[in-house]
Amino acid sequence: MSDLTAIRRDGEPRANATRDALHRLVPRGHKTYTPTQLVVRRATGCRLEAVDGARLLDFSSGVLVANLGHAHPEFEARYAELTQGAPRxxxxxxxxxxxxxxxxxxxxxxxxxxxxxxxxxxxxxxxxxxxxxxxxxxxxxxxxxxxxxxxxxxxxxxxxxxxxxxxxxxxxxxxxxxxxxxxxxxxxxxxxxxxxxxxxxxxxxxxxxxxxxxxxxxxxxxxxxxxxxxxxxxxxxxxxxxxxxxxxxxxxxxxxxxxxxxxxxxxxxxxxxxxxxxxxxxxxxxxxxxxxxxxxxxxxxxxxxxxxxxxxxxxxNPHGCAAVTAALDVYESQPIVANCRAMSQRMQEGLSSLRDEFACVANVRGEGLVWGVEMAAVGDASADEVATAAVLACYHEGVHLLGPLAKKVLRVSPPLVVTADEVDEGIDGMRRALRTIA
Ligand SMILES: Cc1ncc(COP(=O)(O)O)c(C=O)c1O
CATH class of the missing domain: 3.40.640.10 (Type I PLP-dependent aspartate aminotransferase-like (Major domain))
Known part of the structure; x- marks a missing residue:
């Protein structure tokens, strides 16, 4: 990416204001490039609400960080309880x-x-x-x-x-x-x-x-x-x-x-x-x-x-340690890992159906809820360009992905609390997006 201007998207005035301010104040070397640069106002479970009102499905968990999803009620309550009065x-x-x-x-x-x-x-x-x-x-x-x-x-x-x-x-x-x-x-x-x-x-x-x-x-x-x-x-x-x-x-x-x-x-x-x-x-x-x-x-x-x-x-530090304990409490009281296993198969089937349907999908690899969708060159567009276009197209269809890995692989890694309906919704969004490319 050689463009020195801020990332901007049509019809997103609030997000563009944040992106402009970020561009002015925070050197871009500090950020990893994402073509979408989604600006989030609120996040719950696997749902992200953009500052301009769009609703997206989180198919990335950040960079595989928010495994329990956003604002998980038990996690947040336990974290608040543990950190109350804790030293900074x-x-x-x-x-x-x-x-x-x-x-x-x-x-x-x-x-x-x-x-x-x-x-x-x-x-x-x-x-x-x-x-x-x-x-x-x-x-x-x-x-x-x-x-x-x-x-x-x-x-x-x-x-x-x-x-x-x-x-x-x-x-x-x-x-x-x-x-x-x-x-x-x-x-x-x-x-x-x-x-x-x-x-x-x-x-x-x-x-x-x-x-x-x-x-x-x-x-x-x-x-x-x-x-x-x-x-x-x-x-x-x-x-x-x-x-x-x-x-x-x-x-x-x-x-x-x-x-x-x-x-x-x-x-x-x-x-x-x-x-x-x-x-x-x-x-x-x-x-x-x-x-x-x-x-x-x-x-x-x-x-x-x-x-x-x-x-x-x-x-x-106490706040980090409290987060570790709060997260383990949730893993031990709820079937988070079992849900990951159950949703893994559904995700694999969904992504494989995209591979079978679209020439621009070269390969699908993964396990659990960490999947890579390798894109192929289409016409004059390189795999790299196709992957970037796919991330943007998914964004417009309400699916938030991590920007391409190794320049051509879409990372699909929703929070482990993702439901069957959300997996299907994400795959459908990706299907609509890929139709605009293939
Ligand atoms: C496998 C692996 N190891 C190490 C790191 C580095 O972690 P951090 O970015 O928190 O320093 C990452 C980050 O993406 C990773 O994926």
Missing amino acids: NCYNAVSPLEPEAAERLIASLDRPQLERVMWADSGSAGIIKAIWAAQHARPDKRIIIATRAGFHGKKGLAGDVTGETSPNPNVRFISFPTTEVDDISLLPDAESRASELAAPYIAELDALTAEHGNDLLTLVTEPYLGAAGSFHPPKWYLRLLSDWCAENGVVFVLDEVQSCHGRTGEMYAYERYGIEPDIVVLGKGLGNGAPIAATVGRAELLDSMEYGEASDTYSG
């Missing part, structure tokens, strides 16, 4: 809300090795703390392995393990299934053919062992490649990495910043994939919109840092 900060004092949230989170994770919690104020900070913990616990090891084309954030070490190349000389990338993943996971015998299919990935790991041996420190990966365009690997792939880390004494860090809290149809994706991380990093849905993340892992690793070595101003 806990840098040089502590609040009972912090160990309470940690205890609840550890119980929810339900793995013996996930026994300590370090809070963070963003997903990337949580990833950084995970790598710091590994580095402090194993000071004699240097090499950080990351799966190629992953996204772990933009800051510091999190940025170093993101993408395909790194400015950090200690980072090595290994392949993550992408091009072949659909075919593999659709094969009825995919799991039984795992060793054959896994051979090239094993060869990459063997090459790392041969080259770096005892110098291998940690491996950072995510359950599925989100930002790269929604590639969901076969289970054997993540199991291979998990087992290899255990056999080679490599700290296995699983980035569940995006997948946590039900998104894949299990509370945590490691349950779905049958893997055992040494450290898991949680964010986004963890606080249902509150800016809090967590690095949870083995005491042996997380206890390796001294006072102050992983602290910062906001991490573990």
